[in-house]
Amino acid sequence: MQTVLITGANRSIGLETVKQLSAKGLFVYLGSRNLENGKRVVETLNKQGFQNIKAIEIDVTNPESISKAKNIVENEQGKLDILINNAGILGNTPQLASDFSIQEIQTIFDTNFFGVISVxxxxxxxxxxSDSPRISNITSGLGSLTLHSDPTWKYYNIKTAGYGTSKAALNAYTIVLAYELKDLSFKVNVIDPGYTATDFNAHSGPGSVESAASFIIKHTLTDNNAPTGQYYSNDIEDEIGISPW
Structure with a gap:
């Protein structure tokens, strides 16, 4: 049985990803900053028929929390097959480049960028x-520099000095990491689940959490011939969904 850790998994897209992976027979560590919240979610999932799920406390901005989570996985499983870095924050809006505070940008980067690196x-x-390790870093279309430079892009007017830049940095880090691990059996990719209706955006997105989670899983549970160092987006309207960087 493959083992997966998903950060920020106690609600929205992360939670739906837990459900779908559990239904596929994987053992899932449901990462939550608050362990009791995570345990309540798992209890609800168990009542719904989902099995092989365990809540694990992990705050991606807290090195001690990360270390404790790693020790739990190591002691219980001895390895990890899949890491889905899903935890992320939007930050306050609007985020104008001219006056959005450095402190707020740092707070966003601490979770969306440095947190991913730490975990x-x-x-x-x-x-x-693992025989087939996978790292999926959950990004956003707002991290694409190419799309942000295209006035015809449907989200061209959505500019965020903290959130979008943190995701662009995450994309760049993923390229470097994928290159470093390219001669091993790793597949390391960034995955944009698309503009999805969640608490994250006051349910303003047109996409469903079911579609978002399915897209993440499609590009995570890949075979050994699949690409690494790629940028996939659920908002790209073709079969594969490769996004420009």
Whole structure:
């Protein structure tokens, strides 16, 4: 049985991804900053028939929390097959480049960028023990520099000095990480689940959490011939969904 850790998984897209992976027979660590909240979610999922799920406390901005989570996975499983770095924050809006505070930008980067790096580096040794390790970093279309430079893009007018730039940085880091691991069996990609109706955006997105989670899983549970270092987006209207960087 493959083992997966999903950060920020106690609600919205992360939670739906937990459900779908559990239904596929994987063992899922449901990452939550608050352990009691996570346990309540798992209890509800169990009543709904979902099995092989365990809540695990992990705050991606807290090194001690990450270390404790890593030790739990190591002691219980001995390895990790899949890491889905899903935890993220939007921050306050609007986010104008001219006056959005550096402190607020740093707060966003702490979760969306540095948090991903911290979790990835902590779990890398456990992932290397897997026969087919996968790292999926959940990004956004707002992290695409190419699309943001195209006035015809449907979201061209949505500019965020903190959130979008943090996702662009995450995309760049993923390219570097994928290159470093390219000669191993790793597949490391960034996945944009699309503009989805969640608490994250006051349910303003047109997409469903079911579609978003399915898209994440499609590009995570891949075979050994699949690409690495790729940028997939559920908002790209073709069969594969490759996004420009």
């Amino acid at each position: 990835t580096q902590a779990f890398l040794d456990l992932l290397k023990k």
